[in-house]
Amino acid sequence: VPDDIDRRAVKLLLEAARRSLEIGAFHQSIRQATRGLELGLDDSAIERSLLLVRAEAALERRETAGSTADIEAALESALADRDRADEAVARRLLGIAAQIGGDLRTARVELDRSVELTREVGDHASLATALSDRGFVEVFGGSLADADRYLRDAETLADELDDRRRLAWIRQHQAWVAFLSGDTD
Numbered sequence: 001v002p003d004d005i006d007r008r009a010v011k012l013l014l015e016a017a018r019r020s021l022e023i024g025a026f027h028q029s030i031r032q033a034t035r036g037l038e039l040g041l042d043d044s045a046i047e048r049s050l051l052l053v054r055a056e057a058a059l060e061r062r063e064t065a066g067s068t069a070d071i072e073a074a075l076e077s078a079l080a081d082r083d084r085a086d087e088a089v090a091r092r093l094l095g096i097a098a099q100i101g102g103d104l105r106t107a108r109v110e111l112d113r114s115v116e117l118t119r120e121v122g123d124h125a126s127l128a129t130a131l132s133d134r135g136f137v138e139v140f141g142g143s144l145a146d147a148d149r150y151l152r153d154a155e156t157l158a159d160e161l162d163d164r165r166r167l168a169w170i171r172q173h174q175a176w177v178a179f180l181s182g183d184t185d
Helices: 006-024 026-038 045-061 065-083 082-098 104-121 126-140 142-162 162-178
Strands: none
Touching: 006 045, 006 104, 026 045, 026 126, 045 065, 082 104, 082 126, 082 162, 104 126, 126 142, 126 162, 142 162
16 A cells, blocks of 8 residues: 555545536535545645535535535635635635625625635636626625626636636526616517
């Protein structure tokens, strides 16, 4: 048995959890991330990634209580390690959790910070996601012009990245904004 079998196992569980999250197998993603965390590697970056994946999968299931502890632990770790990319993801997830809970003020603050950090990091795929989520908050917040602006910015990035899945999500919500605005054409 290789000396680093635990590290290999955790990395494979993280990859599997991410893949499960991408295909919508949220329960499976949570289970895989939890298994990875239970192996207890002494690597804060991998632990953060597992916490963030598990939290995102839980949020997709609208399980905010369980996800908040993971997000806060990941945020604390990201701040300690000065990892701006993971901080951006954690803040995006905090914004989503706040939006689910009806706290639009906190959702806006956290998602604005996530957008800002993601721009600094230069990760266009994550920026498209953060802008999409920020626009989604405005659909519920009643500022349809702001929602449209955020979604348009996200659409431009997703189009440049040829991210058809993200584009479909954005365009569905743009249609919703148009409908709510009275633009049925």
